Amino acid sequence: MRWFMTLSYLGSPFHGWQRQPGDVSVQSTIEDALATILRKETPITGAGRTDSGVNARMMVAHLDLDDDINPRDAIFMRSLNSLVGRHIAIESFRPVHADAHARFDATERSYRYFVHTRKSPFVGKLSWFSPSNLDFDAMNYAASLLLGRRDFTSFSKLHTDVKTNICDLRSASWRRVNGSESNQWYFEICADRFLRNMVRAVVGTLVDVGRGKMTPENVVDILHEYDRCAAGTSMPGEALFLWDIKYNY
Numbered sequence: 001m002r003w004f005m006t007l008s009y010l011g012s013p014f015h016g017w018q019r020q021p022g023d024v025s026v027q028s029t030i031e032d033a034l035a036t037i038l039r040k041e042t043p044i045t046g047a048g049r050t051d052s053g054v055n056a057r058m059m060v061a062h063l064d065l066d067d068d069i070n071p072r073d074a075i076f077m078r079s080l081n082s083l084v085g086r087h088i089a090i091e092s093f094r095p096v097h098a099d100a101h102a103r104f105d106a107t108e109r110s111y112r113y114f115v116h117t118r119k120s121p122f123v124g125k126l127s128w129f130s131p132s133n134l135d136f137d138a139m140n141y142a143a144s145l146l147l148g149r150r151d152f153t154s155f156s157k158l159h160t161d162v163k164t165n166i167c168d169l170r171s172a173s174w175r176r177v178n179g180s181e182s183n184q185w186y187f188e189i190c191a192d193r194f195l196r197n198m199v200r201a202v203v204g205t206l207v208d209v210g211r212g213k214m215t216p217e218n219v220v221d222i223l224h225e226y227d228r229c230a231a232g233t234s235m236p237g238e239a240l241f242l243w244d245i246k247y248n249y
Contacts, residue, residue, distance in 0.1 A: 009089070011052070012238055017048065017050045042063055046059060048245075051200075110191075111199045113187040114128065115184070156228065201232065
């Protein structure tokens with residue numbers, strides 16, 4: 001029987017989502033825990049592949065279990081959460097149809113990138129500190145120019161294995177956290193799919209706009225360059241969260 005598992009995790013202890021030889025990943029940690037409980041290998045397939053250090057408020061993965069296994073059983077959930085450790089939280093399971101796919105069936109994904117403009121010892125590990133003033137109005141205008149179905153090659157990591165760099169970017173905006181007087185901001189971006197390193201490259205480019213290093217209109221020129229070197233630097237991963245994933249069922 002196929003199940004969708006919903007989970008969250010802190011990215012800093014892991015070398016990304018995907019299992020890799022010699023590195024500890026979120027996927028390998030969960031699969032190893034499942035193997036201990038079920039006494040056999042049980043592969044899982046995630047809705048995306050977050051990079052090293054990137055967090056997930058919500059990740060979805062599918063897995064197949066024998067019909068006599070109920071992962072929603074309290075003992076199963078407690079055992080699995082104990083084995084995966086304190087940086088991963090397995091939150092729920094739900095049965096889905098046999099062909100359901102956590103990655104290919106997702107209709108929309110959203111990420112949030114957190115920034116604070118006043119030094120703080122409390123948010124620093126999960127937010128990027130901007131040592132200079134940023135023009136968030138200009139950054140929002142620049143973000144609006146990226147919307148639509150476009151080729152995001154300029155914002156993608158090089159030499160990836162995807163067939164196309166076309167993404168339908170549905171929303172992208174900067175907002176204050178907890179009211180108009182807050183010195184904490186987040187950038188929320190939603191699309192049907194994302195390329196590797198795309199969000200951090202977009203944020204880095206918008207930060208260059210906010211610092212006055214380029215105009216908002218320059219982001220359109222960058223899109224048409226189809227060259228990663230044209231865009232801004234990739235921002236640190238610890239401030240980035242995979243925030244939500246949507247399905248039609």
